[in-house]
Amino acid sequence: MNATFPQALLQRAKNEGEKVALREKDFGIWNEYTYANFLEQVKLLALGFKKLGFKRGEKLAIIGDNRPEWIFSELAAQSLGGVSVGIYQESLPAEISYILNDSDATFVVVEDQEQVDKILEIKDEIPNVKWVVYYDDRGMRNYNIDNLLFFKEVQEKGTILANEEPELFESELSLGSWEDISIFSYTSGTTGNPKATMLTYKNLFEMAKNLSSIDPLEPSDQYLSFLPLAWIGEQMMSMAMGLYNGITINFPEEPTTVLENIREIGPHLMFSPPRIYEDMLSRFQVRIQDASWLKRKFYEWCLPIGEKVADAHLNNLPVSFGTKFIYKIADYFMFSAIRDHFGLLRMRRAYTGGAPLGPDVFRFFHSIGVNIKSIYGQTEVSGIAIVHRDGDIKIDSVGVPLPGTEVKISDEGEILIKSASVCKGYYKNEKSTKDTIEDGWLHTGDAGHLDEKGHLYIIDRVKDVIRLDTGEMFSPQFIENKLKFSPYIKEAVAIGRGKPYVVAIINIDMENVGRYAEKNQITYTTYTDLSSKPEVLELIQKQVNEINPTLPEKARIKKFVLLYKELDADDEELTRTKKVRRQFVAKKYEDLIEGLYSSNDQINVEGRIRYRDGKEQIIRTTLRVIALPEGEGAA
Numbered sequence: 001m002n003a004t005f006p007q008a009l010l011q012r013a014k015n016e017g018e019k020v021a022l023r024e025k026d027f028g029i030w031n032e033y034t035y036a037n038f039l040e041q042v043k044l045l046a047l048g049f050k051k052l053g054f055k056r057g058e059k060l061a062i063i064g065d066n067r068p069e070w071i072f073s074e075l076a077a078q079s080l081g082g083v084s085v086g087i088y089q090e091s092l093p094a095e096i097s098y099i100l101n102d103s104d105a106t107f108v109v110v111e112d113q114e115q116v117d118k119i120l121e122i123k124d125e126i127p128n129v130k131w132v133v134y135y136d137d138r139g140m141r142n143y144n145i146d147n148l149l150f151f152k153e154v155q156e157k158g159t160i161l162a163n164e165e166p167e168l169f170e171s172e173l174s175l176g177s178w179e180d181i182s183i184f185s186y187t188s189g190t191t192g193n194p195k196a197t198m199l200t201y202k203n204l205f206e207m208a209k210n211l212s213s214i215d216p217l218e219p220s221d222q223y224l225s226f227l228p229l230a231w232i233g234e235q236m237m238s239m240a241m242g243l244y245n246g247i248t249i250n251f252p253e254e255p256t257t258v259l260e261n262i263r264e265i266g267p268h269l270m271f272s273p274p275r276i277y278e279d280m281l282s283r284f285q286v287r288i289q290d291a292s293w294l295k296r297k298f299y300e301w302c303l304p305i306g307e308k309v310a311d312a313h314l315n316n317l318p319v320s321f322g323t324k325f326i327y328k329i330a331d332y333f334m335f336s337a338i339r340d341h342f343g344l345l346r347m348r349r350a351y352t353g354g355a356p357l358g359p360d361v362f363r364f365f366h367s368i369g370v371n372i373k374s375i376y377g378q379t380e381v382s383g384i385a386i387v388h389r390d391g392d393i394k395i396d397s398v399g400v401p402l403p404g405t406e407v408k409i410s411d412e413g414e415i416l417i418k419s420a421s422v423c424k425g426y427y428k429n430e431k432s433t434k435d436t437i438e439d440g441w442l443h444t445g446d447a448g449h450l451d452e453k454g455h456l457y458i459i460d461r462v463k464d465v466i467r468l469d470t471g472e473m474f475s476p477q478f479i480e481n482k483l484k485f486s487p488y489i490k491e492a493v494a495i496g497r498g499k500p501y502v503v504a505i506i507n508i509d510m511e512n513v514g515r516y517a518e519k520n521q522i523t524y525t526t527y528t529d530l531s532s533k534p535e536v537l538e539l540i541q542k543q544v545n546e547i548n549p550t551l552p553e554k555a556r557i558k559k560f561v562l563l564y565k566e567l568d569a570d571d572e573e574l575t576r577t578k579k580v581r582r583q584f585v586a587k588k589y590e591d592l593i594e595g596l597y598s599s600n601d602q603i604n605v606e607g608r609i610r611y612r613d614g615k616e617q618i619i620r621t622t623l624r625v626i627a628l629p630e631g632e633g634a635a
Contacts, residue, residue, distance in 0.1 A: 064111025086230030
């Protein structure tokens with residue numbers, strides 16, 4: 001498809017104008033946009049931007065939840081030869097200011113009053129921004145600001161221009177080339193400020209073509225767009241795969257209703273980082289514990305059957321007729337009901353990427369009949385370069401390269417990738433571009449290896465691999481994923497570089513631990529209070545004791561603490577895609593980490609908690625160090 005995104009939309013509107021392209025749930029009702037409606041919305045908005053002075057090559061930033069207006073705004077800017085810049089909706093004003101200035105954005109489209117207020121807070125810091133457009137007008141009645149416009153007002157200006165120059169829109173579209181920059185997708189910024197990755201239409205459509213060649217989609221397929229559209233993973237699916245295959249993109253009512261909307265839609269395709277699948281499993285584990293005795297017993301009978309079939313599939317082994325027959329019974333009475341509860345009954349492929357999915361979670365979903373597959377990619381390679389093939393899934397690997405993709409391992413053990421989907425580089429950052437892309441090869445920064453059948457295995461970020469003072473090396477992510485399989489552990493950070501043994505900082509899962517506390521009549525007030533309860537410490541110690549024997553002996557956790565707060569992107573401890581910023585966490589909690597390697601059984605800490613309104617609170621508390629018995633956690 002040698003076209004830009006708006007050119008692809010125009011072609012679909014001409015060929016299948018009455019087909020439903022987008023659906024959004026609002027006030028309990030699903031509102032539909034056919035391709036013809038979709039194109040008209042984009043056209044009027046683009047011409048409105050043109051009337052306001054938007055020029056070819058300019059940048060338009062978008063901040064908000066997943067809504068059709070987000071898509072309309074991106075395509076409208078691209079229709080005029082502009083570049084779309086996505087910004088995460090949870091971003092703080094300082095983060096927004098950085099990206100707007102770094103990208104040279106001249107127009108900003110935001111969702112609502114909250115985002116408008118953020119822009120107004122930094123208005124003196126963003127001199128390049130000419131216009132701010134909002135598409136949810138609740139609470140906006142008294143905002144009389146010269147360069148602030150309602151979304152529909154811009155479209156009304158576009159309607160006037162469309163009547164004056166009927167051929168203008170398609171004329172502008174014809175000037176676009178698939179070699180043009182389509183989006184700036186900002187990297188997660190785990191080690192510093194995020195960088196604007198310049199991706200072309202060719203990069204994104206080549207990825208869509210290659211993925212679709214091995215995992216074809218049907219035009220009737222449904223997809224739920226719920227991950228931030230500022231993230232390359234959602235651009236990959238909602239925009240590139242959506243326009244390439246003509247599938248229907250659905251938008252949830254609210255971010256909080258995602259799991260409910262998945263159940264309602266029953267999508268055929270899903271892409272999510274591990275946390276969504278982990279959350280599904282955690283909720284299910286708690287529900288099955290609360291189920292009736294009969295249901296629990298039947299589930300306990302069915303589960304080994306599912307695991308036996310899953311293990312056969314994951315190891316490419318045959319399944320006997322008898323096992324298949326018993327599995328059909330278990331599936332009819334139990335597994336299909338679980339899939340239906342999750343909303344995965346029609347799911348053909350569920351992709352996971354962005355971080356490793358724990359093998360236990362992987363095995364669980366395959367045991368209930370969900371075809372979950374790992375992918376590997378980065379922002380710099382349009383989101384995906386490696387994927388499991390149907391029928392060739394190795395649980396510890398991330399799959400084999402897409403067609404047209406070359407992968408090799410450098411002498412230092414770094415994964416290198418070459419394909420038509422590798423980005424043009426970083427905007428206004430030639431040094432990083434040269435360091436990252438050499439002779440067409442993308443230096444991923446990840447350590448890994450290939451097996452004899454071409455499967456790629458990820459160890460960890462090259463810079464994050466832990467080497468103990470005894471010389472042993474291992475991946476902290478591997479340990480953390482094992483811990484997060486527990487429904488009571490939400491986040492974990494494994495530490496050990498240059499140290500004699502491994503320790504961990506753990507976040508409890510407030511919802512599941514809170515339910516446990518209520519069930520056991522443990523009173524608590526806040527997260528800090530709950531995480532300090534002796535019964536909760538015992539609960540987590542039991543979880544770690546069960547997990548430790550599954551780890552390599554030298555990688556077992558010897559001590560841990562329950563952190564007094566959740567790791568948070570607003571506190572710069574996580575990226576906006578929920579990856580731990582290890583170097584920042586190690587520095588911020590340096591005293592806490594030193595305490596874990598001392599002989600003390602308690603650590604006095606003083607920390608700051610920053611709230612979304614900008615206010616800060618100082619917390620002074622004492623954390624108990626849990627030292628695991630020699631037989632359980634010692635190295």
